[in-house]
Amino acid sequence: MRLHQIAHCRTGDKGNISNISVIAYDSTDFPLLADILTPDHIKHCLQGIANGAVERYELPQLGALNFVLHNALGGGVTRSLALDAHGKCLASAMLDIEIPGR
Amino acid sequence: MKTLRIGTGAGFAGDRIEPAVELARHGNLDYLVFECLAERTIALAQQAKMQNPQAGFDPLLERRMRAVLPVCYQNKTRIISNMGAANPEIAGQRTLEIARELGLQGLRIAIVCGDDVHDQIVHDKFALMETGQTLADLAKPVISANAYLGAGPIVRALADGADIVLTGRVADPAMFLAPLIHEFGWAMDDWQKLGRGTLVGHLLECGGQISGGYYADPGIKDVPDIANLGFPLAEVQENGNATITKVAGTGGVVSVATCSEQLLYEVHNPAAYLQPDVIADFSNVTMVQDGPDRVNISGGNGHARTGTLKVSVGYVDSFVGEGQISYAGANCVARGRLALDIVDQRLKMTGVNCLETRGDLIGLDAILGRYDGDTSQIPEIRARFVGRTATMADAKRIGEEVESLYLNGPAAGGGVTQSARQIVGIVSGLIDQSRVTPTITFLKA
Numbered sequence: 001m002r003l004h005q006i007a008h009c010r011t012g013d014k015g016n017i018s019n020i021s022v023i024a025y026d027s028t029d030f031p032l033l034a035d036i037l038t039p040d041h042i043k044h045c046l047q048g049i050a051n052g053a054v055e056r057y058e059l060p061q062l063g064a065l066n067f068v069l070h071n072a073l074g075g076g077v078t079r080s081l082a083l084d085a086h087g088k089c090l091a092s093a094m095l096d097i098e099i100p101g102r
Numbered sequence: 103m104k105t106l107r108i109g110t111g112a113g114f115a116g117d118r119i120e121p122a123v124e125l126a127r128h129g130n131l132d133y134l135v136f137e138c139l140a141e142r143t144i145a146l147a148q149q150a151k152m153q154n155p156q157a158g159f160d161p162l163l164e165r166r167m168r169a170v171l172p173v174c175y176q177n178k179t180r181i182i183s184n185m186g187a188a189n190p191e192i193a194g195q196r197t198l199e200i201a202r203e204l205g206l207q208g209l210r211i212a213i214v215c216g217d218d219v220h221d222q223i224v225h226d227k228f229a230l231m232e233t234g235q236t237l238a239d240l241a242k243p244v245i246s247a248n249a250y251l252g253a254g255p256i257v258r259a260l261a262d263g264a265d266i267v268l269t270g271r272v273a274d275p276a277m278f279l280a281p282l283i284h285e286f287g288w289a290m291d292d293w294q295k296l297g298r299g300t301l302v303g304h305l306l307e308c309g310g311q312i313s314g315g316y317y318a319d320p321g322i323k324d325v326p327d328i329a330n331l332g333f334p335l336a337e338v339q340e341n342g343n344a345t346i347t348k349v350a351g352t353g354g355v356v357s358v359a360t361c362s363e364q365l366l367y368e369v370h371n372p373a374a375y376l377q378p379d380v381i382a383d384f385s386n387v388t389m390v391q392d393g394p395d396r397v398n399i400s401g402g403n404g405h406a407r408t409g410t411l412k413v414s415v416g417y418v419d420s421f422v423g424e425g426q427i428s429y430a431g432a433n434c435v436a437r438g439r440l441a442l443d444i445v446d447q448r449l450k451m452t453g454v455n456c457l458e459t460r461g462d463l464i465g466l467d468a469i470l471g472r473y474d475g476d477t478s479q480i481p482e483i484r485a486r487f488v489g490r491t492a493t494m495a496d497a498k499r500i501g502e503e504v505e506s507l508y509l510n511g512p513a514a515g516g517g518v519t520q521s522a523r524q525i526v527g528i529v530s531g532l533i534d535q536s537r538v539t540p541t542i543t544f545l546k547a
Contacts (some may be wrong), residue, residue: 008323008359010316012368014141015232015530021366023359048471057372059365061401062358062387066366076140078528081460081488083468093470102169 001099007033009091018049018072018087020094027063034058034065036099042067045097049090067094106279108302109335111170111183112136113145113309115160119169121310121333122353126173127465127491129335129393133281134174136166136183137307144271145416145526147188148246152458159193160185164469167200175206175265180276182256186268187245190215193268194545201547205256209547212259214269216540219413219533220247228413230529237415237531246416249533252378253299254278255540262544273378273415274304278336281428286340295388296380297404298342301387304375305346305364305399309333312364313395314354327353343391343400356395375418376409378535380404410532419527420457420490423497425504426464430482430510432504437512438463438485445487445503454499456489485515497522 003009003022006029014018022037024030039054052071059066073087074080084090109131111122115138121381128236138160151158161167163185174181186193194213201209224244230239248271257280259267269277269435282288288295291329305312310400314325325331332352346356365384365426369375373385383403390398425445429437442461449456462468462482466477487504491497508515 004322008363009317010363010367012366014368014370015528017370019368019370021363021368023362025359055370057370057385059372059387060387061386062362062365064362064366066369068370076528077357077528079490081422081458081490083275083462083464083486089469 002095003097003099004095007095009094011088011091013073013077013086016071016073016076018069018090018092020067020069020090021087022065022067022094030060031065032099037065037097039067045091047095049093104286104340106133106282106338107131108133108135108281108334110137110306110309110333112138112166112184112365113307113311114140116164117309119162119166121331122166123169123173123337124352125333125349126170126177126179131177131179131335132285133180133182134170135277135306136185137277137309139184139187139271140259141414141529142416142526144160144187144248144414145246145528148416149526151188156192158189159187159196162194163193164200167197171201171206175209177425180264180281181266181270182280183267184269184272184277186213186270188270190268190270197266197268198545198547204357206547207266210263211266211268211545213543213545214251214255214259214264214267214540216250216255216271216538217248217269217271219249219538220244222537223247223413223533227542228531230531232529240417240529242527244415244417245375246268247413249411249413249538250378250415251538251540252276253280253283255542257284259542260284262542263545274307275300275377276379278303278306279379282338282342290379291406293380293404293406295342296516296534297382297542299375300375300380300382300401300404301384301399301402302336302338302344302534305361306334306336308364308367310354311367312360313348313356314360315359317363325355329353336487342402343398345396345398347396349526356397358389358391358397361389361397361399376405376408380407409535411535413531413533415531416526417527417529419525420492421494421497421522422488423499423500423522424486424488425518426484426486426506427504427515428482428484430519431514434483435463435466435477435480437515438483440512441485441507441515442487444507449489451499452499454491456491456496456498459487459489462486494522494524
């Protein structure tokens with residue numbers, strides 16, 4: 001199953017840093033997400049995008065994780081040559097991650 | 103217990119105007135806030151002002167004011183906005199003229215300036231957060247330097263009777279926090295309340311994003327009547343707890359899910375959201391659905407402010423040239439790749455100096471990177487070549503080489519477009535709060 005089935009995401013940008021929230025529809029799925037979506041796993045799944053450090057913050061009461069991806073936006077929105085210079089589409093890329101064990 | 107009603111009339115410079123009018127008419131609002139400055143907007147506005155001293159404020163200010171001023175005047179709804187951008191004085195003048203034209207007598211317009219710190223930092227060794235270098239190391243022409251002001255000057259303007267407050271660069275949530283401080287008499291060191299007010303501001307600042315805009319994913323996250331998306335409002339209590347809602351009958355949805363997405367939007371550490379007035383702490387926020395399109399928010403907190411203000415510096419960085427061409431039908435992906443390779447080679451052969459280039463096949467791998475799977479069933483592709491250059495002349499050469507693919511490239515390419523533009527770079531640093539002096543002036547209609 002893909003993450004898309006149990007969670008939703010939104011991307012934000014600040015300079016060359018992208019943040020992607022991952023929010024479980026059902027907060028009982030939060031421990032599963034917290035278990036699988038480690039910073040290392042995100043860095044692996046978003047290869048070529050997560051070029052720098054990946055930090056993770058947890059908000060269990062909202063069933064939410066917040067990932068902060070450094071050096072992920074080609075220098076930032078004004079300098080980036082990418083078509084999606086804000087990295088807005090990265091939320092959907094995140095939702096393609098495969099979630100095993102369900 | 104007193105409850106204050108604050109609505110969002112715009113979440114970005116180009117936002118729709120009709121939902122703001124709807125909200126002003128039927129939201130029973132005390133305050134209507136228009137947030138119209140993105141990170142780079144003020145640098146572009148500063149460039150516009152350099153060319154024309156009467157320009158440099160929000161291009162939609164006049165249309166917005168014409169649309170909402172009569173109804174806000176009638177309903178005694180006060181307006182707060184950063185539509186002043188690089189030129190709050192002229193924005194105030196224009197607003198005054200429109201108010202007079204509409205016969206709205208007695209309106210008091212406050213203009214908040216002092217965010218422009220260009221002269222303070224341009225000659226000093228201003229440290230940049232991105233690189234650890236100083237502004238001098240950058241060795242590029244500086245266009246603008248604006249500090250993110252806090253709620254203080256807006257609170258003072260409201261206390262002095264402003265019906266409309268127009269600012270330049272102000273921290274986005276501060277525009278929503280200010281009326282709460284003013285109306286509830288919150289102390290400027292009541293960190294918990296300042297944190298909660300900042301939370302309300304952060305939730306509201308992107309307008310329709312919390313009422314179902316930027317949320318719809320058909321079949322998974324359906325948003326009713328999204329064409330008629332309503333803008334949000336918050337009912338805020340004296341203790342800073344709030345309910346997010348929207349005008350009944352408008353499209354969209356306010357749910358725990360939309361509010362959760364907005365809570366983390368452009369936030370890094372949720373426990374330390376750095377603002378000029380407070381370090382807001384969203385880490386223990388809870389949300390409860392309290393009926394259709396009503397979400398109760400509680401648990402926001404805050405800690406003592408840092409004493410520094412973030413400064414956003416705009417500078418002339420370089421140029422970007424781009425060309426695009428489409429290929430369709432059999433073997434289109436291979437022809438698209440060949441086209442990109444040809445342009446890359448020809449730019450090198452003819453001495454066009456690109457600092458950085460990128461080739462994308464739009465519809466295949468332009469967003470997430472190179473795709474090497476089966477491409478035999480792809481019906482069409484658009485090849486895009488883009489590069490960063492030191493001169494405008496080199497930037498233009500990129501689009502020209504893409505256009506020349508017509509007679510010198512793969513078979514059956516079509517629909518070439520090309521563009522070249524100057525890049526305004528943005529860097530930031532911190533300035534001590536004591537070095538920034540906000541000023542307030544009043545105009546009366």
